[in-house]
Amino acid sequence: MTSREDDALARAAVAALTGQLALAPKPGLPDPRDLDARSTRREHDSLRWSAKALAPGLAAMAAAARRAGEATPVLRAELGAIGRSTEHSVGLAGGGHKGALWALGFLVAAVALDPGAKAREIAVNTRKIAAFNDKGAPRRPSRGSSISVKYGAAGARGEARAGFPHVRRALDALATARKAGATETQARLDALLTVMSTLQDTELLHIAGPLGLRQVQAGARGVLEAGGTATEAGAGALAALDADLHARAWSPRGSAGLLAGALFLDSLPVNSPAGAA
Structure with missing residues (x-):
């Protein structure tokens, strides 16, 4: 059974994910502009709807961590089981968000283990949970793990x-x-581009290979080096990168999930000026 605190964490995580979906223009990623095109409107609506299907699983992950009180192999196995069940539920609701689910799930669990921790401390604390192997995980490697092994990506x-x-x-x-x-909006886009500039995104590696990944990373760095999205030069570089990635159908989905994780941590009361006082 989940508590009000667990449900609140889950709602905050889902709000961060839907906030990421609402951000535009995101280079190569679904955003509200898709609602203006018949070919992509249904896909974007589906992503917004299926994001809500993460809430019960995320609340259950928080509750599991709260009960455990510390990072243990048993907690890691329970989080894995909840995550796989949630993947199934999200699939029935329209699919997507696999990377965001696991990032947000680990972060929600870390918050439940140490509710008073600041954002950066919470992110670091996930190491204690992730250090254990998920003994219940399927033996067949996922596409992401196979790509990680093939290219040496994290x-x-x-x-x-x-x-x-x-x-x-x-x-x-x-x-x-x-x-x-x-x-x-500009701050969030700069945060997304910061992730894109260095992340070894396994989705991009699968679609575009190492050369394509480096091209995307260089494009993201170019926007930031031009002054970021708040400047005229940076906005122009972003528009060019966006057009290029959409034309190539290259999607840095891993970066989007990690941005959602950052927005979740940023939204926690402990990180507000009042909470930091």
Whole structure:
């Protein structure tokens, strides 16, 4: 059974995911512009609907961590079982969000284990949970894990075991852009591009290979080096990158899931000015 605290964490995580979906223009990624095109409207509506299907599973992950009280192999196995069940539920609701589910699930569990921790501490604390192997995981490797092995990429598991370094970089980018006077949309886009600029995105590796991944990373760096999305030059570079990725059908989905994780941590009351006082 979940508590009000667990349900609140799940709602915050889903809100972060839907906030990521609402952000535009996201290079190569679904965003509200898809609602204006008949060919993509249904897909975007499906993503928004299926995001809500994550809530029960995320609340259950938080409850499992709260009951456990510490990171253990048993907790890791329970989180894995809940996650796979949630994947099935999300699939029935329209699919998508697999990477976001696991990122948000680990982060929600880490918050439940240490409710008073700050955002960066929470991200680092996921290492304690991810350090254990999921003994209930299917023996057949997933596409993401196969790509990770093939190209030596960290992948979702490596990101969690490292304490979500790209989530922490996104949090830093949010703070920097806001301090510089960027709008919230511009700050979030800069955070996304910061992740894209260095993440070894297994989805991109699968679609575009190592050369394609490096091209996307360079494009994201180009926007940031032009001053970020709050500048005219940066906005122009973003538009060019967006057009290129959509034309090639290259989608940096791993970066989108990690941005959702950063937005979730950023939204927690403990990270607000009042909570930090």
